[in-house]
Amino acid sequence: MCDTCGCSITADKGQSKIIDVHTSLFAANDALAKVNREHFDKTGIVTLNLISSPGSGKTTLLEHTIDALKDEISIGVIEGDIETERDAERIRAKDVPVIQLTTGGACHLDAAMIHKGFHRLEKETGGDTIKLLFIENVGNLVCPSSFDLGEHERVVLVSVPEGPDKPAKYPRAFISSHTFVVSKTDLLPYFDFPVAEVMGDALHLNPHLRTMTLSSTTGDGMETWLDYLRELVAKMKGNNNLD
């Protein structure tokens, strides 16, 4: 940049030289995410990255999903939290392979953590037969949306008690996701949560979003969610048989 007028003519700078770069600051993460995705593709593992605020019911949804699908599909889980093994213990009680990643303060998971974590999952738990892998991200609607983990589908959840303005306030989580789930719909009678309006806000940000509503406790809407998962697993199986 020319010091006199700010134009972009770069010649005649004496000793200095101009280097054109074009590298994303996420380049290192994105490269590893690509490796992860290729590995999941090759081994036929559908991978979902669940992101939401803390307390939206991600772990509860996983517990109920495992109960419903365990005999049908081989499931594995990578739990991400800042501290504690609590979520992994809840999943372990369901008798499926699980490992807990504790970030020790970091507000999101990244592709390197998933890479290491998945190998741990394979080794420690004999999870090499997994066909459906859930990654439960750190509860946070901001940072996880910037980090590709190598997942096939990113699912963003908002629970009814959180209020209707999450898509408008946290757009990136919705722009970068494939699927939007409104959870805890059994609480709709007690909260001001206009579902259609919230879905409209989310679709406004990302018209490609697949949307669904469910309650893990009553089972309402669970079939749509389970069918979505079954469809992903069937599609992956189809792709791999073609190869």
Place this chain on the structure above:
Amino acid sequence: MHEISLVQGLLHQLKELAKEHKSSRIITITMEIGPLSGVVIDSFRFGFDILSADDDLVRGAKLIVQIPPVTYTCTECGHKETTVGKKPGECLKCRELFLIHEGGEELMLRQVEME
């Protein structure tokens, strides 16, 4: 977001570049930060000011931030609207509400001037 850690990533890249080009001082850094990247430019600058002050390679360097335009395509009539500003609330032609964006998520190091 976590702008300081993103700046740390930038400084790491700059160190690699300086080594590659045998440079000991960086004068200007040009970044492209898309309006949909989730990165707060003021926080990024703040992080840069703090971290660069402690670093011989980049101390006093000028950080230029360019905001690339985003193209919004109407899902109904296909009309395209390109802007560096806010997302249009609706299609300017047919008033459809659903618009698909192209670009805007960049967080790119574009150019470095060094000596």
